Amino acid sequence: MSKLKNNIFKIVGIILVPAIWFALKYLFNVSGRYLPSPISVIDTFSTIEPNILIHFTWSLGRLIIGYSGGVMIGILLGLWLFKSKSFTDLLYPTIQSLRSVPAAATVPFFLLWFGFEETGKFLLIFTGIAFNLSITTIEILSIIPDKYLIFFRSINKQAENHLRYFALPFVLEKLLPTLRFSLSTAIGLVVVSEFLGSQVGLGYLIQTARSTFSMNVIFACMLLFGVMNFAIDKILVFIWGKIIYWKS
Amino acid sequence: MQINGLTFSYEKFLVFDDFYFESSEPLIAFKGPTGCGKTTLLKIISQNLTPEKRSVVQYSKNTYFVIQEDSLFPWLTGEENILKFLDLDKKKIQSQKLFPFLESFFSKKASEMSYGQRRMIELFRAFLFKPDLLLLDEPFNFLDKKSRGVFTSEILSLLESKTKVILTSHYNEDISDLKPKVYYFNDYFPVRKLSTEVDKQQ
Numbered sequence: 296m297s298k299l300k301n302n303i304f305k306i307v308g309i310i311l312v313p314a315i316w317f318a319l320k321y322l323f324n325v326s327g328r329y330l331p332s333p334i335s336v337i338d339t340f341s342t343i344e345p346n347i348l349i350h351f352t353w354s355l356g357r358l359i360i361g362y363s364g365g366v367m368i369g370i371l372l373g374l375w376l377f378k379s380k381s382f383t384d385l386l387y388p389t390i391q392s393l394r395s396v397p398a399a400a401t402v403p404f405f406l407l408w409f410g411f412e413e414t415g416k417f418l419l420i421f422t423g424i425a426f427n428l429s430i431t432t433i434e435i436l437s438i439i440p441d442k443y444l445i446f447f448r449s450i451n452k453q454a455e456n457h458l459r460y461f462a463l464p465f466v467l468e469k470l471l472p473t474l475r476f477s478l479s480t481a482i483g484l485v486v487v488s489e490f491l492g493s494q495v496g497l498g499y500l501i502q503t504a505r506s507t508f509s510m511n512v513i514f515a516c517m518l519l520f521g522v523m524n525f526a527i528d529k530i531l532v533f534i535w536g537k538i539i540y541w542k543s
Numbered sequence: 544m545q546i547n548g549l550t551f552s553y554e555k556f557l558v559f560d561d562f563y564f565e566s567s568e569p570l571i572a573f574k575g576p577t578g579c580g581k582t583t584l585l586k587i588i589s590q591n592l593t594p595e596k597r598s599v600v601q602y603s604k605n606t607y608f609v610i611q612e613d614s615l616f617p618w619l620t621g622e623e624n625i626l627k628f629l630d631l632d633k634k635k636i637q638s639q640k641l642f643p644f645l646e647s648f649f650s651k652k653a654s655e656m657s658y659g660q661r662r663m664i665e666l667f668r669a670f671l672f673k674p675d676l677l678l679l680d681e682p683f684n685f686l687d688k689k690s691r692g693v694f695t696s697e698i699l700s701l702l703e704s705k706t707k708v709i710l711t712s713h714y715n716e717d718i719s720d721l722k723p724k725v726y727y728f729n730d731y732f733p734v735r736k737l738s739t740e741v742d743k744q745q
Contacts, residue, residue, distance in 0.1 A: 457628065
């Protein structure tokens with residue numbers, strides 16, 4: 296019985312927002328200037344040239360490359376900071392101040408330096424998430440459980456010198472919440488980078504639709520971003536479960 | 544082992560006050576109820592806790608402390624837990640007298656082992672390190688009778704190679720074969736000295 300109840304809640308959860316949308320549109324007749332009709336949104340999937348799914352694929356590709364690159368750079372940078380006290384002293388102030396600058400605000404620089412090139416977009420996403428991840432990484436490593444510290448002291452060695460077999464898995468074990476948060480940040484950065492320096496992608500599409508007030512196109516793009524975030528988040532959680540196999 | 548004027552407290556709770564301990568026995572057992580300060584003393588001896596300045600503790604150069612809690616890395620196999628951290632080669636490990644006893648689970652991930660298996664790998668790792676002073680906090684937890692026997696004889700042969708051993712245990716039967724010199728903790732704080740069997744009878 297309670298399982299059935301759970302399933303009902305799940306289904307309602309999925310259709311909740313669309314249901315509100317339909318209700319607003321068809322029961323309260325909200326004007327198309329404020330809220331596009333579901334039909335017109337569905338139409339955009341067939342009317343836009345090139346097809347909206349091509350824009351989707353570009354955005355997805357940028358996200359996957361930028362996100363996975365940023366994650367790797369962030370973790371490696373964090374491990375490096377953990378290993379070397381001098382590098383921490385040298386780089387920490389810069390990293391701390393860089394991460395407080397909203398990555399979106401730095402877009403003009405990337406545009407100036409890289410124009411419409413993909414490299415600029417990747418770098419924007421890298422910087423947007425890597426610094427935060429590196430700080431999280433050393434935060435995690437700043438609270439090593441006593442049992443491991445006692446072991447390292449017993450064998451007269453430093454935890455800092457055991458990155459591959461100790462520090463990396465120890466960090467991976469605790470990184471998932473930050474990774475999921477970074478995913479939404481990365482999606483936001485894909486959109487911003489496409490707003491300004493792109494001729495294809497969902498962000499570009501939103502930008503052009505904005506100037507013509509094509510609400511249906513903007514809605515379709517939002518829908519696709521939602522799907523993208525949902526799907527990648529699920530995949531991420533699944534893959535992470537495999538990576539930290541000892542937790543399952 | 545010599546400790547003089549040891550004073551140590553957790554925040555405001557005074558655990559040791561002007562504590563004195565001296566023993567030249569190669570094998571010592573600390574006994575006493577849970578929470579009486581045994582583990583704290585082992586942490587001090589292994590320099591994992593720092594006592595107040597006026598304390599005089601004679602530290603050993605190579606002290607290996609096997610704590611009660613399981614401290615293998617769960618993501619590594621038994622073999623990796625040893626080889627990746629101790630400077631030993633595989634052959635050296637396989638030639639150990641204890642090895643056949645552990646072989647069946649030696650290449651399993653620690654996360655897939657039972658508590659007892661992890662405990663045995665931990666003890667094996669400590670023995671391989673050959674410290675001057677080996678501290679074992681409840682070493683026989685989770686071990687069955689047969690394994691206890693095997694590890695007991697291993698501790699005895701370790702003593703022959705000049706390693707000194709201090710252990711704690713709740714159960715007499717666990718350590719009776721080792722015939723350690725037993726020192727008792729009282730159940731009140733602060734601890735000033737430990738008593739021997741003879742003191743107790745008096």
